[in-house]
Amino acid sequence: MKYLMFVCTDTAPDTDRSDWPDVEAWVAENDRRGRRLDGNALAGTSAATTVRVRNGELLVSDGPFAETKEMIVGYDLLECADLDEAIEVARAHPMAREGRIELRPFMDLDD
Amino acid sequence: MTDQVAVATAAQAVATASTGSYARIVATLIRVTGDWTLAEDCAQEALALALQRWPAEGVPANPGGWLMTVARNRAIDVLRRATVERRKLRDLAVLAPTEPDRAAVGEEEIVDDRLRLIFTCCHPALALEARVALTLRTVCGVPTADIARAFLVAESTMTRRLTRAKTKIADARIPYRVPSGPMLAERLPGVLAVLYLLFTRGYDADGEPAFATEAIRLARLLDRLLPGHSEVAALLALFLLQHSRRHARRDSAGNLLTLDKQDRRLWDHAAIAEAVDLLARTRPDGPYALQARIAACHATAPSVEATDWPAVARAYDRLATVQPSPVIELNRAVAHGYAHGPAAGLALLAVARAGGALDGYPLAVAAEADLTARQGDRARAAALFRRAADAHTGAERRALLDRADEFS
Numbered sequence: 159m160k161y162l163m164f165v166c167t168d169t170a171p172d173t174d175r176s177d178w179p180d181v182e183a184w185v186a187e188n189d190r191r192g193r194r195l196d197g198n199a200l201a202g203t204s205a206a207t208t209v210r211v212r213n214g215e216l217l218v219s220d221g222p223f224a225e226t227k228e229m230i231v232g233y234d235l236l237e238c239a240d241l242d243e244a245i246e247v248a249r250a251h252p253m254a255r256e257g258r259i260e261l262r263p264f265m266d267l268d269d
Numbered sequence: 270m271t272d273q274v275a276v277a278t279a280a281q282a283v284a285t286a287s288t289g290s291y292a293r294i295v296a297t298l299i300r301v302t303g304d305w306t307l308a309e310d311c312a313q314e315a316l317a318l319a320l321q322r323w324p325a326e327g328v329p330a331n332p333g334g335w336l337m338t339v340a341r342n343r344a345i346d347v348l349r350r351a352t353v354e355r356r357k358l359r360d361l362a363v364l365a366p367t368e369p370d371r372a373a374v375g376e377e378e379i380v381d382d383r384l385r386l387i388f389t390c391c392h393p394a395l396a397l398e399a400r401v402a403l404t405l406r407t408v409c410g411v412p413t414a415d416i417a418r419a420f421l422v423a424e425s426t427m428t429r430r431l432t433r434a435k436t437k438i439a440d441a442r443i444p445y446r447v448p449s450g451p452m453l454a455e456r457l458p459g460v461l462a463v464l465y466l467l468f469t470r471g472y473d474a475d476g477e478p479a480f481a482t483e484a485i486r487l488a489r490l491l492d493r494l495l496p497g498h499s500e501v502a503a504l505l506a507l508f509l510l511q512h513s514r515r516h517a518r519r520d521s522a523g524n525l526l527t528l529d530k531q532d533r534r535l536w537d538h539a540a541i542a543e544a545v546d547l548l549a550r551t552r553p554d555g556p557y558a559l560q561a562r563i564a565a566c567h568a569t570a571p572s573v574e575a576t577d578w579p580a581v582a583r584a585y586d587r588l589a590t591v592q593p594s595p596v597i598e599l600n601r602a603v604a605h606g607y608a609h610g611p612a613a614g615l616a617l618l619a620v621a622r623a624g625g626a627l628d629g630y631p632l633a634v635a636a637e638a639d640l641t642a643r644q645g646d647r648a649r650a651a652a653l654f655r656r657a658a659d660a661h662t663g664a665e666r667r668a669l670l671d672r673a674d675e676f677s
Contacts, residue, residue, distance in 0.1 A: 159442045240444040241394055242452070263441045
């Protein structure tokens with residue numbers, strides 16, 4: 159089962175300081191176990207561009223499509239047996255301690 | 270036997286068998302087919318067929334096995350028509366041998382299935398209200414209409430909520446599994462919280478009484494399947510103790526009565542004894558174990574005055590560190606007031622209220638009024654009782670005004 163893991167910031171000042179994991183070690187571990195297929199950090203929302211087509215017309219605008227303080231700063235593509243395994247992978251990511259991580263399963267198009 | 274008697278006997282047999290077997294059948298069919306709706310439909314159809322056949326043909330020797338076989342055959346039919354993969358069909362064939370009486374094969378496996386079902390219904394990736402509703406529907410077999418009524422929503426809304434939860438289980442691939450190792454300890458409190466909500470939904474003043482019974486049944490099942498988990502036994506004990514007062518907690522007009530006004534002879538003393546036995550094998554360090562110990566102090570006391578208040582106060586001291594909350598601090602102050610005198614209670618109450626934690630919580634005013642009255646400041650107590658009454662309506666308001674008059 160593939161999950162896209164969105165790594166997000168969180169504005170709530172409730173950072174968890176317990177044994178902070180190292181992101182490089184996290185990447186190496188999950189790559190080695192075949193659970194992480196791809197992933198990257200993203201440039202800030204100041205570099206974001208939004209593209210829409212309305213009435214056949216291209217509309218390009220500056221910035222992210224939603225003006226929220228929380229933003230997606232990275233992503234990882236996971237291959238896990240089930241949601242519990244994906245949750246275990248996500249909890250070990252450093253951003254689970256100061257930000258938040260959203261797990262989105264791929265839609266099953268075979269149905 | 271007349272026809273009517275036969276129908277009534279058969280209906281009773283179906284009801285009994287369904288209480289014992291429904292979760293088992295659904296849980297097993299979900300594991301084998303992975304299809305929640307199919308599993309529920311087949312279990313329901315088996316019950317319907319029993320209601321139709323048993324009056325004429327007699328109740329089978331093993332009603333649960335009969336139901337399992339019928340449900341399994343129904344699932345095979347549906348899946349065969351849908352031409353699914355071979356593996357599922359093979360598993361189903363292995364699952365139930367031809368003679369219904371042997372259908373309860375692999376008790377271990379079937380028991381595990383019910384536990385799997387409970388942990389999946391209570392998965393933290395589902396919304397809390399969906400967990401409660403899904404547990405009621407799938408594990409307890411409560412009709413959707415009854416669940417909707419208890420949650421004060423339309424049946425169609427509850428149907429959608431249940432469907433959404435089942436869809437998420439499939440789409441996000443929430444595993445059908447009892448978590449193992451450290452994850453079991455992490456997940457268990459969430460399961461117990463769902464059971465606790467289920468119980469309070471039933472036990473609340475305007476709740477659905479059957480839910481309280483279901484919660485007790487599930488707690489018993491968990492206690493049997495997860496022996497050695499202290500908080501599971503403690504939760505069962507807590508349920509039994511609260512439920513033991515069900516026949517005593519209302520007056521003839523249906524108003525709720527406080528502990529001091531209840532006729533203790535009406536309490537269910539067999540349930541209280543069972544709970545006390547259960548508590549003997551729990552560690553007094555979990556939130557449910559401590560709450561149950563407090564409830565047991567009340568349940569085994571001949572009167573409010575003869576309650577072991579120092580033991581209640583000690584349990585609240587520990588509960589306040591295990592599960593800190595303003596309401597627990599308030600109850601702790603009240604317990605100390607009885608155990609060590611009103612001055613001790615008022616001192617703790619002042620600490621509990623510091624920072625406005627209990628502002629707008631009328632029970633805090635009522636507690637202060639009671640402690641003040643026992644300290645002998647009658648005028649102040651009367652004023653406080655009147656202030657507490659202002660925040661209430663109905664019987665509670667009347668009771669508080671009566672107490673104000675007592676000291677005026």
